[in-house]
Amino acid sequence: MTALVTALAWTVAGIVGGLTAHAGLNAARWLRRPPNRATVREPVAVLLPLRDEADRVTPCLRALLAQRGVPELEIVVLDDGSTDGTAQVVRAVAGDDPRVRLLSGAPPPAGWLGKPYACQQLADRAGPAATALVFVDADVVLAPHAVAAAVATLRTASATLLSPYPRIVTGSAAERLVQPLLQWLWLTFLPLRAMERSARPSLAAAGGQFLVLDRAGYRRAGGHAAVRDRVLEDIELARAVKRAGGRIALADGSTLADCRMYRSWSELRDGYGKSLWAAFGPAAGATAVILLLLLLYAVPPVLAVVAAFGGARTAALGGLTGYLLGVAGRLVSARATGGRGWPDVLAHPVSVVLLGWLTVRSYHLRRRGRLSWRGRPVR
Structure with a gap:
C-alpha cells in the first residue's frame, strides 16, 4: 500500500510540474503584451452595457473619457432597464461631452439573454464609421492608453477578436481565493499559440469584461445574435468568430485595465452559480474535470500530512x-497577470476545493431552474 501511495504522490507531482512548466512557457513566450503607448487613426466605438450599475459606473466612465491616442473615439452607453438611477449617473459624469451617447435598451426578445441583447443593440447603434468595437463592462477601469493599445494589439495580431484580460482586483478573502483562478486556468491548461493558430472553435477563450473586435469580422461572425442564448457569450462569441474564419488572440491586460467583478461573497457565489455549468458542459464531463483538479491540487498536501x-x-x-509545484504554478499566473502572489498562492488547494463546490452548486441550481442574474432568469 505504501508503495502505491508513493507512486501516486510522485505521479501527481510530475503531472503538476508539467502543467506549471506549461504555464511558465505560456507566460514567457506566447502571452501577448500590449504596448505601453499607442496611437490609432481608425474610428473606434467603445460600447458599455449597464444594468443597475449606479454604484460602480462612475470610475469606469471617467476612465473612458480620459482615453488618449484615439482621435476618433465615441462612447456608446446602453441603460438596460436599470432601476437604480444608472442613467442619471451617466448623464452627470458625461456632462455635455459630445463623444458620449446614452441609449435606452429594449427588453430582450424571446430566445435572448439580457447581456447579449444589450451588446447587440450597442453594436447596431455604434457610429457607421467605427471600424473597431471595444466592449467594456462597468466593473472595469481602463488606463488612459488602454483603448489605443488594445486596438493596436488587435491589428498587430491580425486578429478579429482580442481579449486583454484585466488585472483582477480583490477585496474579501473569498475573492482572493476564487478570482485568480480565472487567469490560472487558461494560462495553465490552454496552449495559447495553438489556440491562436487553430481554426477549431472548441479551442477558444475570452473574457467579456474587455473585448476588442474588428467590426467587419464581428458582423461576419453574426455578432451577438449568434450567441443570443448563451450564458458565456464571450467564449461563444470567440467560437463564432473562429467558425466564420476569423482569428482570436489573448493578451495580458493587467497594465491596461483593473476589474473587480464581485464585491461580496453572495455576488461571487451567484455570479459563478449562473455560469459554471455552462463553462464545464455536460455534468459527467464537469465531474471528471473537477475530480482531476482535486486530485492534482487538493490531494497532495493532505497526502503529505x-x-x-x-x-x-x-x-x-x-x-x-x-x-x-501547484503553488508555483499559481505564482507564475499571478506574476504574469498582475495578480496577488504571497501569501495567497499558498491557499491554492483551498481555492480548487471552493471551485469544485461552486461548480456542484451551479449544476444543482440549474437542474432546479433557480438560476438568475440581475433580476432575470437564466435559462
Whole structure:
C-alpha cells in the first residue's frame, strides 16, 4: 500500500510540474503584451452595457473619457432597464461631452439573454464609421492608453477578436481565493499559440469584461445574435468568430485595465452559480474535470500530512513536492497577470476545493431552474 501511495504522490507531482512548466512557457513566450503607448487613426466605438450599475459606473466612465491616442473615439452607453438611477449617473459624469451617447435598451426578445441583447443593440447603434468595437463592462477601469493599445494589439495580431484580460482586483478573502483562478486556468491548461493558430472553435477563450473586435469580422461572425442564448457569450462569441474564419488572440491586460467583478461573497457565489455549468458542459464531463483538479491540487498536501504522520517519508515528500509545484504554478499566473502572489498562492488547494463546490452548486441550481442574474432568469 505504501508503495502505491508513493507512486501516486510522485505521479501527481510530475503531472503538476508539467502543467506549471506549461504555464511558465505560456507566460514567457506566447502571452501577448500590449504596448505601453499607442496611437490609432481608425474610428473606434467603445460600447458599455449597464444594468443597475449606479454604484460602480462612475470610475469606469471617467476612465473612458480620459482615453488618449484615439482621435476618433465615441462612447456608446446602453441603460438596460436599470432601476437604480444608472442613467442619471451617466448623464452627470458625461456632462455635455459630445463623444458620449446614452441609449435606452429594449427588453430582450424571446430566445435572448439580457447581456447579449444589450451588446447587440450597442453594436447596431455604434457610429457607421467605427471600424473597431471595444466592449467594456462597468466593473472595469481602463488606463488612459488602454483603448489605443488594445486596438493596436488587435491589428498587430491580425486578429478579429482580442481579449486583454484585466488585472483582477480583490477585496474579501473569498475573492482572493476564487478570482485568480480565472487567469490560472487558461494560462495553465490552454496552449495559447495553438489556440491562436487553430481554426477549431472548441479551442477558444475570452473574457467579456474587455473585448476588442474588428467590426467587419464581428458582423461576419453574426455578432451577438449568434450567441443570443448563451450564458458565456464571450467564449461563444470567440467560437463564432473562429467558425466564420476569423482569428482570436489573448493578451495580458493587467497594465491596461483593473476589474473587480464581485464585491461580496453572495455576488461571487451567484455570479459563478449562473455560469459554471455552462463553462464545464455536460455534468459527467464537469465531474471528471473537477475530480482531476482535486486530485492534482487538493490531494497532495493532505497526502503529505497523512504520509508524514504514518512514517512514509518518500510518499510525504512526493505529496509536498506536488503541493509546492501547484503553488508555483499559481505564482507564475499571478506574476504574469498582475495578480496577488504571497501569501495567497499558498491557499491554492483551498481555492480548487471552493471551485469544485461552486461548480456542484451551479449544476444543482440549474437542474432546479433557480438560476438568475440581475433580476432575470437564466435559462
